[in-house]
Amino acid sequence: MPALYRKPSPPSDDKRWKIVETRMRRMGNRPAALIEALHSAQEAFGYLDENALLFVGDTLGVPHSRVYGVATFYSFFTLKPQGEHTCVVCTGTACYINGAKDILAGLERELGVRPKQTTPDNKVSVLTARCLGACSLAPAVIVDGEVAGKVKAGELIARLEAM
Amino acid sequence: MSEPNNAARPIRRPNQEIHDGPVRASAYVCEAASCMSLQAHEITVRLAEATADAGMSDVAVKRVGCMGLCAAGPLVKIPQTGELFSAVTLDNLEPIVQALDKVTDASARLPLGPFFEHQVRVVTENFGEIDPESLDDYVARGGYEALGRVLAEMTSTQVREEITRSGLRGRGGAGYPTGLKWTTVAKAAGTQKYVICNADEGDPGAFMDRSVLESDPFRVLEGMAIAAFAVHATEGYIYCRAEYPLAVARLRGAIRQAQKAGFLGQGIANTSFAFDVQIRLGAGAFVCGEETALIASVEGKRGTPRPRPPYPAVEGLNGCPTLINNVESLANVPAILRNGSEWYAGLGSGKSKGTKVFALAGRIVNTGLVEVPMGMSLREIVYDIGGGIVDGRLFKAVQTGGPSGGCIPAQFLDMPMTYEALIEVGSFMGSGGLIVMDDTSCMVDVAKYFMDFCRDESCGKCVPCRVGTTQMWMLLDKITRGKADLIDLAQLERLAGVVQRMSLCGLGQGAPNPVFSTLRYFRDEYMAHILERRCPAGVCEIEALAQHAEVPA
Numbered sequence: 001m002p003a004l005y006r007k008p009s010p011p012s013d014d015k016r017w018k019i020v021e022t023r024m025r026r027m028g029n030r031p032a033a034l035i036e037a038l039h040s041a042q043e044a045f046g047y048l049d050e051n052a053l054l055f056v057g058d059t060l061g062v063p064h065s066r067v068y069g070v071a072t073f074y075s076f077f078t079l080k081p082q083g084e085h086t087c088v089v090c091t092g093t094a095c096y097i098n099g100a101k102d103i104l105a106g107l108e109r110e111l112g113v114r115p116k117q118t119t120p121d122n123k124v125s126v127l128t129a130r131c132l133g134a135c136s137l138a139p140a141v142i143v144d145g146e147v148a149g150k151v152k153a154g155e156l157i158a159r160l161e162a163m
Numbered sequence: 164m165s166e167p168n169n170a171a172r173p174i175r176r177p178n179q180e181i182h183d184g185p186v187r188a189s190a191y192v193c194e195a196a197s198c199m200s201l202q203a204h205e206i207t208v209r210l211a212e213a214t215a216d217a218g219m220s221d222v223a224v225k226r227v228g229c230m231g232l233c234a235a236g237p238l239v240k241i242p243q244t245g246e247l248f249s250a251v252t253l254d255n256l257e258p259i260v261q262a263l264d265k266v267t268d269a270s271a272r273l274p275l276g277p278f279f280e281h282q283v284r285v286v287t288e289n290f291g292e293i294d295p296e297s298l299d300d301y302v303a304r305g306g307y308e309a310l311g312r313v314l315a316e317m318t319s320t321q322v323r324e325e326i327t328r329s330g331l332r333g334r335g336g337a338g339y340p341t342g343l344k345w346t347t348v349a350k351a352a353g354t355q356k357y358v359i360c361n362a363d364e365g366d367p368g369a370f371m372d373r374s375v376l377e378s379d380p381f382r383v384l385e386g387m388a389i390a391a392f393a394v395h396a397t398e399g400y401i402y403c404r405a406e407y408p409l410a411v412a413r414l415r416g417a418i419r420q421a422q423k424a425g426f427l428g429q430g431i432a433n434t435s436f437a438f439d440v441q442i443r444l445g446a447g448a449f450v451c452g453e454e455t456a457l458i459a460s461v462e463g464k465r466g467t468p469r470p471r472p473p474y475p476a477v478e479g480l481n482g483c484p485t486l487i488n489n490v491e492s493l494a495n496v497p498a499i500l501r502n503g504s505e506w507y508a509g510l511g512s513g514k515s516k517g518t519k520v521f522a523l524a525g526r527i528v529n530t531g532l533v534e535v536p537m538g539m540s541l542r543e544i545v546y547d548i549g550g551g552i553v554d555g556r557l558f559k560a561v562q563t564g565g566p567s568g569g570c571i572p573a574q575f576l577d578m579p580m581t582y583e584a585l586i587e588v589g590s591f592m593g594s595g596g597l598i599v600m601d602d603t604s605c606m607v608d609v610a611k612y613f614m615d616f617c618r619d620e621s622c623g624k625c626v627p628c629r630v631g632t633t634q635m636w637m638l639l640d641k642i643t644r645g646k647a648d649l650i651d652l653a654q655l656e657r658l659a660g661v662v663q664r665m666s667l668c669g670l671g672q673g674a675p676n677p678v679f680s681t682l683r684y685f686r687d688e689y690m691a692h693i694l695e696r697r698c699p700a701g702v703c704e705i706e707a708l709a710q711h712a713e714v715p716a
Contacts, residue, residue, distance in 0.1 A: 031462075032462050033463060034464075035463050036443070036444065036463075039444055062463075070464065070465055073465040074448050074465075075447040075448065076406075077447075092368050093368040093562065093598045093612070093613075094367070094525050094530070094598055096612055097525055097609070098526075130367055130616075130620075131365075131367035131369070131406075133364070133370035133406070134200060134370075135233075135522065135525075136234045136236070136531055137233075138524065147196075
């Protein structure tokens with residue numbers, strides 16, 4: 001006799017799982033909802049841990065291997081927790097020719113972090129974005145969700161160090 | 164990336180609601196992403212309070228979409244006089260309040276200035292005029308007139324013919340005739356069909372689609388509904404980048420309002436036509452702009468392309484015929500049906516009809532968004548509208564078409580901006596980003612930058628793209644470090660040809676373009692790196708000349 005289907009239960013009783021469950025249910029718990037479900041889990045928890053991937057896969061009936069494949073294919077998803085603060089450096093063409101390269105080099109020199117890394121004290125995570133579309137503010141960065149334009153490497157590093 | 168904290172907060176528009184009389188003067192505050200990041204929303208709120216405090220009950224303050232001159236933001240406009248306040252801060256609102264106070268019926272309108280005068284606005288006609296979150300504002304400017312007429316008076320064949328006659332071509336870059344695409348989908352077998360709006364604007368330096376979605380979202384929804392009627396689709400998707408939180412928030416709001424008002428859903432405009440739209444978020448994969456990869460992503464899979472044919476018009480989302488159009492293409496549709504195909508075909512030149520929205524960025528004075536008739540010369544765009552190069556430096560090249568495009572040197576400044584002319588000089592329309600470079604940019608470094616982009620964004624499905632872009636990047640890197648010889652250059656050229664011919668999708672096929680175009684026009688810079696071990700622009704860090712002995716005789 002085949003095993004009875006049991007609705008997968010969330011990894012913990014954290015209320016944020018409700019948000020993820022609702023988003024999946026609204027899309028009929030179908031495999032096509034995978035990316036939307038990962039978005040909502042990352043929005044709720046800040047990153048995707050193993051539990052989140054397993055839960056989303058089981059609910060939508062998507063093999064775990066495919067969930068992992070999708071989560072690692074798209075650069076927007078992160079499987080590691082971020083530091084207390086995030087600094088996203090735009091590396092679009094306009095920012096590049098206006099000095100984004102110097103900003104990244106400065107961050108590596110002064111803070112010892114390269115893109116997708118977090119400082120050892122877990123304070124600042126440095127990320128890059130393809131293009132924020134804020135080309136008139138080039139070079140642009142996003143520090144903790146706030147866009148800052150016409151950034152100078154020195155000022156940015158001083159600001160991050162003070163955090 | 165988190166959303167701007169004020170993305171979708173409802174805005175207080177006190178004065179419009181308090182008094183019933185006519186509005187004597189109004190202040191339009193730009194609340195598109197660029198100005199928003201400079202506290203535009205706070206400026207709107209503060210300005211509304213300040214005018215209320217000053218007892219100006221006949222003054223309205225409202226949020227509007229992008230005015231185009233992003234470099235001078237945040238912008239506030241007084242539409243009655245045409246006065247434009249730039250670089251407004253929360254501390255210098257007093258001049259605006261005083262100017263509002265002085266507006267009378269007889270106030271003279273100020274000239275607009277060259278940035279605005281040279282433009283022809285079709286897609287952007289409502290930018291800076293309507294509140295992007297208000298359906299009423301959109302309808303007041305002729306919105307949904309076209310859909311109403313289509314549903315009441317036209318057959319789907321007539322709509323397709325009208326689009327075909329207008330000469331509209333895909334604004335995502337390739338320039339495929341829109342009418343032809345619509346006809347293919349309409350004639351494809353199957354009862355379930357889809358319309359997808361491609362809002363995965365991935366080209367770095369391009370932000371036209373983002374601005375359209377932020378400044379006039381209803382126009383895109385109307386265009387999608389008309390397209391759905393023309394190709395017999397009942398479901399639509401907007402595939403939008405997750406990097407555009409404000410655009411997504413405005414789209415969500417617009418979909419809700421349109422559903423409530425009966426412009427989406429069952430029985431649109433009291434006819435039997437049914438069509439609804441959902442949003443799907445991208446997750447940061449450039450390749451998803453390619454249509455088969457985009458479909459895979461909408462289906463919740465990894466965004467890898469597949470060979471075509473079958474084209475999505477025949478076999479697309481869930482195996483059904485699917486129409487995929489870019490944001491700007493769809494935003495043209497309502498205007499074409501409202502004003503007629505002849506009017507639209509009268510704009511532009513040759514086989515490139517209508518207007519094109521360009522994003523000006525890089526080393527140019529007036530960074531921002533402009534809309535001009537197709538065929539305008541590059542010089543007019545860069546100098547008359549764009550205000551020339553920053554610090555009065557020397558124009559070197561303009562890069563169009565993103566990572567699949569090329570660099571256009573100064574000798575072609577007088578070329579017309581059309582699909583054909585751009586291909587002739589080895590570039591590509593792309594989505595419309597124009598990145599201006601001056602003599603501080605090294606063209607080998609620029610080619611390396613784009614190759615780095617392609618190598619990183621290659622999905623890995625086909626070998627020529629996955630391996631070829633990495634190898635080309637390594638060769639370019641070698642050149643910029645002053646370690647290359649002429650054999651490396653020959654390798655690079657040969658490899659570029661292989662990748663162009665053998666790759667599966669547009670990403671790989673287009674990846675060598677920046678190399679080809681920089682080699683075509685700036686070969687001397689490559690030579691300087693290789694033979695003289697120096698970077699003419701002083702960008703590349705070339706190690707000391709000690710290894711000079713390596714130079715082949």
